[in-house]
Amino acid sequence: MSDPAPTVYLVDDDVSVLRGLGRLLAAAGMKVAAFDSPREFLGRLDPAAPGCLILDVAMPGLNGLELQQALAARGSALPVVFLTGRGDIPMSVQAMKRGAADFLTKPVDDEMLLATIRNALEKNRASRGAREELAQVEKRLAKLTAREREVLERVVTGRLNKQIAAELGTVEKTIKVHRAHVMQKMGVRTLADLVRLAGRAGIRTGRG
Known part of the structure; x- marks a missing residue:
């Protein structure tokens, strides 16, 4: 199922x-939702909806800076x-x-405005993608046992299986089993991919 089309929200008290x-914006093929009241916009905004906000x-x-x-404060990812x-x-x-993604003063060239809006929409798309990836990583991490989490945190720092075994008071064979489970639950096949996902979740990677 594809994401809904992004919406360009317009908020200005001048109708x-x-x-x-x-x-x-409609002539440029963009989906538009216009509001002459900042409070009405806040009341009707879907925080999960993709798009950007053009704001007076x-x-x-409620002035633009306050909005x-x-x-x-609501954790909105909408570029402004x-x-x-x-x-x-x-x-x-x-x-x-x-x-703010940008700050333009009227009168503004139409093409400049459209380019700025397209950049803001792309910024939102990238931000949403990163958030979705992080949510998936955290979901996979939650499936790990406490011992598997300990193994993961050591593997991504570059430690060898035998080093991890010594630190955790077990044998190398057991660490290999835990490591295989970690790779499976995290949905990766290579150490490089595991390191990338761990870093995305804020887990320290690399030696040191």
């Missing part, structure tokens, strides 16, 4: 801006592109420090 952007800064009730902060006619350098610096 005419929403209409103009909506026409531009100065809005009543960006609210999304971060600020598009505003009221931007200044300090505001753009603040937005970028908080993780």
